[in-house]
Amino acid sequence: MTAAVDPTALAASIPALDDAAMTAAFERQGTLTKPPGALGRLEGLSIWLAGVQGVSPPRPLARRRLVVFAGDHGVARLGVSAYPAEVTAQMVANFAAGGAACTVLARRADVGIRVVDVAVGRPSGAISVEPAISLAEANDAFANGLAIADEEVDGGADLLIAGDMGIGNSTIAATIVCAVTGAEPVATVGRGTGVDDAGWSRKVAVVRDALRRSRAATLEPIALLAEVGGADVATMAGFLVGAARRRTPVVLDGVVSGAAALVASRVAPRAVAYFAAGHRSTEPAHRRALEHLELEPLLDLGLRLGEGTGALLALPLLDAAVAIIGEMATFDEAGVAGPAQEEEQP
C-alpha cells in the first residue's frame, strides 16, 4: 500500500522549464556555423532540453531508460484484439530473452530496459461492464509510477521512455482518449495489432459502452484510470508525472503512452512540458492525443507496435540535437563569414 496521491500538491510540484537556459540555447544556435534555424526541429529539441535540464548547452543524455509497463486487460476476452491474452506474458518473457523489437532497438540506442509486471495474468475488469480496478488500486498504481520514476532518476537516468505491453491495451487507450478529448469512438478506435472488421466493431462497442458507464469519472483523472484504465496505464501515468517532477525528459511512444500522457496532463498540466512525442502511430486515437497535448511527433513511419519502439527510434534525433549545440563551431571560432550585407549585392 503506497501513500494516497494528492493531485493538487503534485500539480504544484512540477517546475516550469528554465527560461534563461532556453534563451541561452536559442542564442547559441544563432552563433553556430549554419544559417539560423537551418536545422529546424533539431534546434528546437536542443532548446527544449536546455529548458528541461536548466543548463545550456544541455548535457548529453548519457543514461537512458525504457520502463515497460505490462498488464492484462479484461477486454481481451471480448474479441477486441487479433492476439490471445496469453501473448502478454509470452512477450514479457521475450523481452527478458532479448528477442522483442523493443529490446533490439534499445540495444542499438544504448537504452537500459526495466520491465514492470504490473498486472500480467491478473486482468483488469472488462471496462464495458465494470470498472477496470478500484479507486484505491488506481491510487496505489499511480503512486507506484511516481516511485518508479523517482527510482530511475535517483539511479541517474537522464532520459526516460514509457513502453507498454498488454493485449487489449489499445482499447483501453482509445477509451481514455475519447474520455479526455471528447472524441467519438468510431473516429478514434483503430486496428491495434491488426484486428479484423468484426473485431474493430466489437472494439468500438466496448469503448462506447465504457464511456457511457464511466461518464461521471471523466473529469477526475485517478477515477478515470480506475473506471476505464487499469493498473498498467495508471502506473505509467504516475511515472510520466514523476519524471516531470524530477525535471527528466520523457520521449512518448504510441497510443498507450499518449493516453497515459493525457491523464498525466489532467493531474499536472505542466508535466507535458517535459514530454517529446517520439512518433505518430497509425492509431487514430494517438493522433487525437498528440493534437490535444499539442505535441508534434518527431517521426511518422506508420508504426503501430508499442513497447516503446517509436520512442526508441526517435532517440537518436535528441542525441543529435545535443551534439549539434554542444560540438559545432561558432562563426567566430571557425572564421566563417556571416550573411552578406545588402550593399554587397547588385
Next chain:
Amino acid sequence: MTAAVDPTALAASIPALDDAAMTAAFERQGTLTKPPGALGRLEGLSIWLAGVQGVSPPRPLARRRLVVFAGDHGVARLGVSAYPAEVTAQMVANFAAGGAACTVLARRADVGIRVVDVAVGRPSGAISVEPAISLAEANDAFANGLAIADEEVDGGADLLIAGDMGIGNSTIAATIVCAVTGAEPVATVGRGTGVDDAGWSRKVAVVRDALRRSRAATLEPIALLAEVGGADVATMAGFLVGAARRRTPVVLDGVVSGAAALVASRVAPRAVAYFAAGHRSTEPAHRRALEHLELEPLLDLGLRLGEGTGALLALPLLDAAVAIIGEMATFDEAGVAGPAQEEEQP
C-alpha cells in the same frame, strides 16, 4: 581527362533489385514477434536493403561514407544567397576542423567523411546568362563522380551519402528541378540559407532566365548539367549513378542531392531504386524532386542546411531496420502465440 560517359551503356549497367531477397525479407518480417507490418516503414527499409544487397536478412551497414561535393557558383554574385561566396571555402575548412554540422552528425552516426573540392574558388558561369560549364567539363565531372563511387565501394562502403557545399547551389538545384519536372520557378524556388524577399525575387529571375536560355538541353541530362548545373552537381550525379551501378544504397539529403538524383534518374532510370530519401527539406524544389522520384522521405523536420545533414539524421533508422530483421526472435523461437482464431472470440 576522364573517359566520355556513354549514357546508354550506363543505364543498362544498373542491376534490378533482387526480388528473391526481397521476398525472403518480407516473409521473414511475418515470422518475427510483432504483428505483421507493425513496424511500418522500418519493415519496408529492411526489405529494400535486402533487395539492394541481394541477401536476406540484409547485412549491417558497417562502413558508411559521406562524400561532400563542394563547388562555387557564378550565380552567387547575383545576390541570390544570404551568404557571400567565400563561405564555401571557409566551410570546407570547417569540415576539416570538425566544427560543421555534417562533421558533428557524421561522428555520431559513425560515418566517415570525404570532402571533394570540385570547384571551390573556381565558380561556374552565372547560369542566367551563360552555361555553367562546358559539355566536356560536364562529361568529365560526371565520369569523375562515377569513379569516386567506385573508389568508395572498392574501399568497402556499405552505404553512401552525397552531401553538398556551395553558396548559390540551391539556385542551381531549383533550376534543375524545374527543367526536369516542368515546375514553375515561383512555385519551386525557396529561401535557401535564408535569403530575404528581394534576394528571393532575384533568385526566381535567375532560374527563369536560366531555364529560357537552356531550353534545348532539357532532355539531355549531361547537357543540362553543363548549361544550368556545375561541376559539383555533375560530379554528384555521376556519384549517385555509380553507387547504383555497384548495388550500394544511397541516402539522399536535401534539394541539391534531390536535383542530382533527378539528373541521375534521367541518365539511368533504374538507379533510383538504390536511393532512399533521408528527409524532406523546407525547399519547395526538394518536395517537387521527391514527388517526381516517387521517394517518400523518412524525416520531415524543417531542415534546410544540406551538407548531408538530413541523410545523416535518417541513417539510424536504416540501422534499426537491419537490426530488427536480423536480431528479433521469431514466434516459434520465442514461444509466442500468433493471432487468435475467430472461434475463440465470442
